[in-house]
Amino acid sequence: MDGPAASGKGSLARRMAQKLGYAHLDTGLIYRAVGVKLIEAGGDLARAPEIAAALAPEDLARADLRSAEAGSAASRVAVIPEVRAALLDWQRRFAHRPPYGAAGAVLDGRDIGTVVCPEAPAKIFVVADPMVRAERRWRELRETDPSADLKTILEDLLLRDARDSARAAAPLKQADDALLLDTTNLTIDEAVAQALSFAAPRLSGGPEASDPVV
Ligand code: CDP
Numbered sequence: 334m335d336g337p338a339a340s341g342k343g344s345l346a347r348r349m350a351q352k353l354g355y356a357h358l359d360t361g362l363i364y365r366a367v368g369v370k371l372i373e374a375g376g377d378l379a380r381a382p383e384i385a386a387a388l389a390p391e392d393l394a395r396a397d398l399r400s401a402e403a404g405s406a407a408s409r410v411a412v413i414p415e416v417r418a419a420l421l422d423w424q425r426r427f428a429h430r431p432p433y434g435a436a437g438a439v440l441d442g443r444d445i446g447t448v449v450c451p452e453a454p455a456k457i458f459v460v461a462d463p464m465v466r467a468e469r470r471w472r473e474l475r476e477t478d479p480s481a482d483l484k485t486i487l488e489d490l491l492l493r494d495a496r497d498s499a500r501a502a503a504p505l506k507q508a509d510d511a512l513l514l515d516t517t518n519l520t521i522d523e524a525v526a527q528a529l530s531f532a533a534p535r536l537s538g539g540p541e542a543s544d545p546v547v
Contacts, residue, residue, distance in 0.1 A: 334346045334349075334439060334440065334441040334442075334445060334446075334456070334457045334458075334459060334528075335441070335442060335443055335444065335445050335446050335447070335456075335457075335458050335459070335505065335506075335507070335508070335511070336441075336443075336458055336459035336460055336505075337460065337466070337490070337493075337494045337497065337498075337505060338404065338466065338470070338490045338493050338494060338497075339461075339466040339467070339469050339470040339473075339490060340459040340460055340461045340466055340516060341459055341461055341466075341469070341516040341519075341521070341524060342441045342457075342459040343359055343361070343441055344521055345441075345457075345459060345514075345516070345521070345524050345525060345528055346359070346439045346440070346441035347359075347439075348521065348525045349439050349525060349528055349529060349532065350438075350439040352525070352529060353436075353437060353439070353529075353532075353533075353536070354435065354436060355431065355435050355436065355437040355438050355439050356427070356431035356432050356433065356435040356437075356438045356439075357438070357439050357440075357441075358424065358427045358428075358438060358439075358440045358441075359441055359442075360420075360424055360440055360441065360442035360443075360445065360449070361404075361407065361441070361442055361443075362393045362398055363388065363393065363420055363423075363424070364407035364408070364410060364411045364416075364420075365398040365399075365403040365404065365406070365407040366388060366392040366393055366395065366398060367381060367384050367385045367388060367407070367410045367416060367420075368403055368405075368406025368407040368408075368409065368410050369395065369397060369398060369402075369403050369406060370384050370388075370392065371384055371406065371410060372402070372406055378409070378410070378413065381410040381413050381415075381416050382413065382415035382416050382419055385410070385415075385416045385419035385420055386419040388419075388420070388423075399473070399474075399477075400474075400478075401474065401481075401485075401486065401489055404489070404493065405489060405492075405493065408493045408496050408497055409496075411443075411497070411500070412496065412500040412501075412502060413502070414501075414502040417444075417448075417502050417503055421448075421449065424440065424442075424445075424449045425449060425450070427440065428440055428449065428450050428453075437536060443497055443503070443504075443505040444503035444504075444505070444506075446458070446507075446508030446510075446511050447503065447506055447508050448503045451508070454535045454536055454537065455512075455531065455532035455535040455536060456508045456510060456511035456512070457511055457512045457514050457528055457531065457532065458507040458508065458511040458512065458513050458514065459514050459516060459524075460513065460514070460515050460516070460517075461515060461516045461517045462517040463487065463490060463491060463494075464487065465517050466490055467483060467486045467487035467490055468483065470486050470490065471483045471486050474486065512528075512531045514527060514528060514531075
């Protein structure tokens, strides 16, 4: 599952994984963890590949990865091909051998359908109107930061979208065989229902389209 910032792909991926009994990997967290660790190490981008290569599972459990600063740092390290290469095997292993014996995995990010798992049986590209995305992110951030400002968030999302789409290494792009799902006017339940009716019949060994997964 891929899509721009705050398009709804994270909640959707989590809910789909629950419904299907699959493992879920938010690959954005990996880039956020590299970005945050780089800031702590002084911010020299040349050190990002070595930080990515040494990333440990507990780094993804940090409480500060959801901040706007972490998102922005993530998109700056994510343009570096050596950083992406260092994180690729790890993501592929998760997809092919999901933890806890799960029968499958849902990964969400920017390049899952195009680079990490081009062979995935079900790909979804999630989009939404930029203002709706900014409002969603504002509501999330406001819970921990009462000073979160909608205009600044919108500017940050647009900047990040531009950087993610324009970069040479694994840019944000819809895979040819991905379903385009626009969540602008959908509730999360409606988005989950549409995503599952597309994905379920494509998942071998998974629930059939007629199974009551929703
Ligand atoms: O939650 P949100 O959609 O705002 O962002 P995220 O999924 O946590 O990703 C943060 C940043 O990491 C993105 O802006 C991308 O630059 C980068 N990223 C990436 O390059 N490739 C991925 N598979 C996932 C994230």
